[in-house]
Structures are given as structure tokens and as C-alpha cells.
Amino acid sequence: MSIQCVETLITVRVFPDGKYHMKFRTEGDKEDIFNQDFPIPMSSPWTAEIIEKGKEDSDETVHIIISEAVLSGNTLFHTNINDPAPLRHPIIVQKKNRLFSTEYFLRQVFKGRQVHQKYPLMAIEMQDTGNDSTGKIVETEIIMYCLKAGIEDLQKAMPVSDLLKARILNHFQGVFFKAEEEGKLFGIMDDNQNGKDVPFVLPKQLIETNFRPFLSDLPQNFTEACMNAMNPYIEEANITVNLHDDTFKFSGTLPGAITHTNADSISNDTLWWTFNYEHFLNDDYVIEAASIVYHPNNIQKAIITGALILLIGLILIFKKRHTS
Incomplete structure (x- = not known):
């Protein structure tokens, strides 16, 4: 970028x-x-x-x-x-x-x-002058945040139990951890770019592949719905990075x-x-x-009105004393 x-x-x-x-x-x-x-x-x-x-x-x-x-x-x-x-x-x-x-x-x-709360690694890189925040480790952090947010947004239309949600997130986290450990993180994220001039895009192939073990436990068409729900959060991360300068x-x-x-x-x-x-x-x-x-x-009117009221009051008091 x-x-x-x-x-x-x-x-x-x-x-x-x-x-x-x-x-x-x-x-x-x-x-x-x-x-x-x-x-x-x-x-x-x-x-x-x-x-x-x-x-x-x-x-x-x-x-x-x-x-x-x-x-x-x-x-x-x-x-x-x-x-x-x-x-x-x-x-x-x-x-x-x-x-x-x-x-x-x-x-x-x-x-x-709320960058520190949402993606702490990207926050560190953004505060490092000259860093574009597009490293693959940062990218996996973005994907994990968007995945979690997408699943939560679907809870009303396509409810998923907390246990199943935790299993899905742990599975994706494990995939990223293993790829990083084996030096293959660039390989599994290769389908991200597709020629687009943005820091982050949705890795559709990776998400579809890693949702397959859970398809029998998920509502129908959940994978596609989840990717659609993730898109606004991907865009949020892109906007945050583009605001850098x-x-x-x-x-x-x-x-x-x-x-x-x-x-x-x-x-x-x-x-x-x-x-x-x-x-x-x-x-x-x-x-x-x-x-x-x-x-x-x-203010002048209030002062004059107040003075007149005070004057009238004094006159009335004076007359009352003279008649008594």
C-alpha cells in the first residue's frame, strides 16, 4: 500500500x-x-x-x-x-x-x-511510523476479529451455541497458528488479494474450507451468510488503516x-x-x-423594572406609615 x-x-x-x-x-x-x-x-x-x-x-x-x-x-x-x-x-x-x-x-x-481492543497487533504496527500494517500475522488477527463479529451478528437469524462458536474460533486460530509455525502463513492467505488494492480482503477459500468440519452442526448456508456478515468488518479494518496518513x-x-x-x-x-x-x-x-x-x-429593562418596583414599594410603605 x-x-x-x-x-x-x-x-x-x-x-x-x-x-x-x-x-x-x-x-x-x-x-x-x-x-x-x-x-x-x-x-x-x-x-x-x-x-x-x-x-x-x-x-x-x-x-x-x-x-x-x-x-x-x-x-x-x-x-x-x-x-x-x-x-x-x-x-x-x-x-x-x-x-x-x-x-x-x-x-x-x-x-x-477502538483499535487496541479489536486488533492489538495492528495497533502496535500503526504506531510504528512508516509501517503499513499489512503483515500476515496482523491479517490473521483481523480475520479472527471479523469472524467472531460476523458469527455474533448472525445470532438472531442463524443462532449458534456458545460451545460451537468456541469450537469454530479455536479451529481457525489453530489453523493460523500451525501455518505460522510451519512458515506457511503466506501460502494459506494467498487468495486474499485477488488483485485488489486494499490491505485486507476476505479469504473466501480459506473460510469455506475450514467451515466444512462444522457444516452438519450449522444452519443451512451459514458459511456464505457468515462471510457476508464479515465484509463490513473487513471494510472497517481497511478504513482504519487508510486513515493512517x-x-x-x-x-x-x-x-x-x-x-x-x-x-x-x-x-x-x-x-x-x-x-x-x-x-x-x-x-x-x-x-x-x-x-x-x-x-x-x-438587562437595562430588568434594572429599570426592578428599580420602579422598588420605588413603588417604598412609596407604598411611606404612605402606609403616614396614614397609621
């Missing part, structure tokens, strides 16, 4: 009415900016533009996608909550009107990929005075965050900011 760098700038400007203008500008190699690791929204209500320009110091072409929209409330970007693959990064902007002020809240969450910048502008933020820096009235895949490799990466706009007219 070739190492490319994709830079994405996300700009959010919150308007006084609570709506917000959001803009993506992503730049890099054509293959990388159009893959599925961080797809840029381009359909309605988004207005998108694709630009190509040459690099000054080489013959390479840089591809740029600029997409922007005016939004309100919560934007999910990925609506299928059951698909594990996409990098989810929902954003929410809220406006709260109060008597003397209006408060604004901005929050975007880049959902953690993506970098992000986020700029946010809110009305009024900033009351809370976890921004890396503030320049004039703009908040800035800079991050990459390491920030959401495991846990969520959260962007937060809050601001307030005071309403001096309402």
Missing part, C-alpha cells in the same frame, strides 16, 4: 440564528481523497467542487474537494448505525435563548476506532464571547484544533466550544 498524505480542513461558522456554515476542504492524491476512509459529503444540501492542480516541484497532480452547506442542529453524515466501517464524526450546534443572554454550543465527535484541521467561529473550549489555540475570534488518526485510534476525539451573547437592552 503506497503511503500518501491527505489533508482535510473543516471550517464551521455559527450564525446568530443558530444555523451554521460547514465547509470541507480535502487535498491529496486522487485515489486517497475519493476512497471511503473519510468521504466528503457532496450530495444535497452540500455544494461541492473538485479541483485539480499540479505540484510546483513535481509532475504529480493534486486533487482537491471543496464542499460546503448551511446546516442546523445535528448532522450525522453516516445514518446507518449498524455499519461498523465508517469513521463517524457527527456534529451538533445548539442555541439556547435565555432572558439576559443567548448561549451557543458546538460539539463534534470523531468516534474512536490523514491529517485534520478544524476551525470554529461562534457568536459572542467564548465561555468554554478545548481548542488547541485561538486566533482572534477563531478556534483551532489540529489532529490525526492517533487522536481517535481508540477513544473518541471531541471538539467542544461554547459562547455567550448578552442582551444589554433586556
Whole structure:
């Protein structure tokens, strides 16, 4: 897998009415900016533009996608909550009107990929600069995770007992262990690639072969159903690896005075965050900011009203004392 760098700038400007203008500008190699690791929204209500320009110091072409929209409330970007693959990064902007002020809240969450929990060996390799995380041992770890997840996803439609599930997983683990011990791991995983330019693909022949000892105990067509259930998890691993060289910048502008933020820096009235895949490799990466706009007219009215009430009260007390 070739190492490319994709830079994405996300700009959010919150308007006084609570709506917000959001803009993506992503730049890099054509293959990388159009893959599925961080797809840029381009359909309605988004207005998108694709630009190509040459690099000054080489013959390479840089591809740029600029997409922007005016939004309100919560934007999910990925609506299928059951698909594990996409990098989810929902954003929410809220406006709260109060008597003397209006408060604004901005929050975007880049959902953690939980790499250490799902595939610890790949996590180690991804943190090793320059490593593509495509070693065969890492690949077997991915397959085992996807196999387990696929079987669990089928439990309602095609239930399998815990004992049988454990036997299947132990069998596959044993196959991989023996192949590694005998130096044949590359051989049994050879059918993975099939000319595809992705780090991981589903080894169909290997899975079909090693499900055969269990066919009499499994529901009909379980092998094919399990491979279909594994595909989204294979895609999840591919997206995680492809995010390895993506970098992000986020700029946010809110009305009024900033009351809370976890921004890396503030320049004039703009908040800035800079991050990459390491920030959401495991846990969520959260962007937060809050601001307030005071309403001096309402404050003045409240002071005047309060003063009048106090004055009237004093007059009434004064009259009552003189009449008694």
C-alpha cells in the first residue's frame, strides 16, 4: 500500500440564528481523497467542487474537494448505525435563548476506532511510523476479529451455541497458528488479494474450507451468510488503516464571547484544533466550544423594572406609615 498524505480542513461558522456554515476542504492524491476512509459529503444540501492542480516541484497532480452547506442542529453524515466501517464524526450546534443572554454550543465527535481492543497487533504496527500494517500475522488477527463479529451478528437469524462458536474460533486460530509455525502463513492467505488494492480482503477459500468440519452442526448456508456478515468488518479494518496518513484541521467561529473550549489555540475570534488518526485510534476525539451573547437592552429593562418596583414599594410603605 503506497503511503500518501491527505489533508482535510473543516471550517464551521455559527450564525446568530443558530444555523451554521460547514465547509470541507480535502487535498491529496486522487485515489486517497475519493476512497471511503473519510468521504466528503457532496450530495444535497452540500455544494461541492473538485479541483485539480499540479505540484510546483513535481509532475504529480493534486486533487482537491471543496464542499460546503448551511446546516442546523445535528448532522450525522453516516445514518446507518449498524455499519461498523465508517469513521463517524457527527456534529451538533445548539442555541439556547435565555432572558439576559443567548448561549451557543458546538460539539463534534470523531468516534474512536477502538483499535487496541479489536486488533492489538495492528495497533502496535500503526504506531510504528512508516509501517503499513499489512503483515500476515496482523491479517490473521483481523480475520479472527471479523469472524467472531460476523458469527455474533448472525445470532438472531442463524443462532449458534456458545460451545460451537468456541469450537469454530479455536479451529481457525489453530489453523493460523500451525501455518505460522510451519512458515506457511503466506501460502494459506494467498487468495486474499485477488488483485485488489486494499490491505485486507476476505479469504473466501480459506473460510469455506475450514467451515466444512462444522457444516452438519450449522444452519443451512451459514458459511456464505457468515462471510457476508464479515465484509463490513473487513471494510472497517481497511478504513482504519487508510486513515493512517490523514491529517485534520478544524476551525470554529461562534457568536459572542467564548465561555468554554478545548481548542488547541485561538486566533482572534477563531478556534483551532489540529489532529490525526492517533487522536481517535481508540477513544473518541471531541471538539467542544461554547459562547455567550448578552442582551444589554433586556438587562437595562430588568434594572429599570426592578428599580420602579422598588420605588413603588417604598412609596407604598411611606404612605402606609403616614396614614397609621
